[in-house]
Amino acid sequence: MIDTHCHLNIDRIYEKIELVLKEAKEANVNKIIVPGFDLESSKLALEIAKKYDNCYAAIGFHPTEIKGYDEEYAWLEMAAKEDCVVAIGECGFDFHWDTTTKEEQIEAFIKQIEIAKRVKKPLIIHAREANQITFDTLKKHDASVVGGVLHAYAGSLELAKEYTKMNFCFGIGGVITFKNASSLPSVVKEIDLKYLITETDSPYITPVPFRGKENAPKYIPYIVEKIASIKEIDQEEVIKQVQQNVLKLFKI
Ligand code: NI
Secondary structure: EEEEOOOOOOHHOOHHHHHHHHHHHOOOOOOOEOOOOOOOHHHHHHHHHHHHEEEEEEEEOOOOOOOOOOOHHHHHHHOOOOOEEEEEEEEEEEEEOOOHHHHHHHHHHHHHHHHHHOOOEEEEEEOOHHHHHHHHHHHHOHHHHHHHHEEEEOOOOHHHHHHHHHOOEEEEEEEHHHOOOOHHHHHHHHHOOOHEEEOOOOOOOOOOOOOOOOHHHHHHHHHEEEEEEEEHHHHHHHHHHHHHHHHHHHHH
């Protein structure tokens, strides 16, 4: 199994990374993508990917972290060419917080879409309270040539169908196990399995029945189980297809 979004690069997880990786392995979670969200966490993601064979880096700047960033984009493009970097992100829009303006977020997102296209790597997208503008920006800037994943997708089924036409898939995580998962169960039910991948977003969004505890990649089997039960298929089928999807998208 695979965790395509796991912040091993956050201090409180990084300080016990050996244990987290050991427990992931025991739960048959064998590949982990570590996304950066600012310069420091992207550098640490890269370091982790170089040190641990089963870890891969995504590097990028989260929309709330881009204030004053300039030279950082040159580093991003240079580092993005490294083999252990499998994606650009997480990047996108977040209008829940107001640490950065809409204009700053648009500029930062477009820069990262263009970098992804130049280095020919997919995007890991964060979109909070920004479903339509995220879609419109990706479409306007031809992000379909690299594709990517909508991490923690929170949009409608209709928008999800449009995304599949643009070469984007959906990161399914702990939210799918919540009672108030809004439109996500219908997305998981109706969208073809070849567009779904698994993620935890550790240390956040811990799945039921562990809510309140810190999230970890070892909980991926609970996501697999939930997807299988919603789609009324075997867990083995989910595991196999997600492996193929991840291979196609991230080349790992
Ligand atoms: Ni994240």
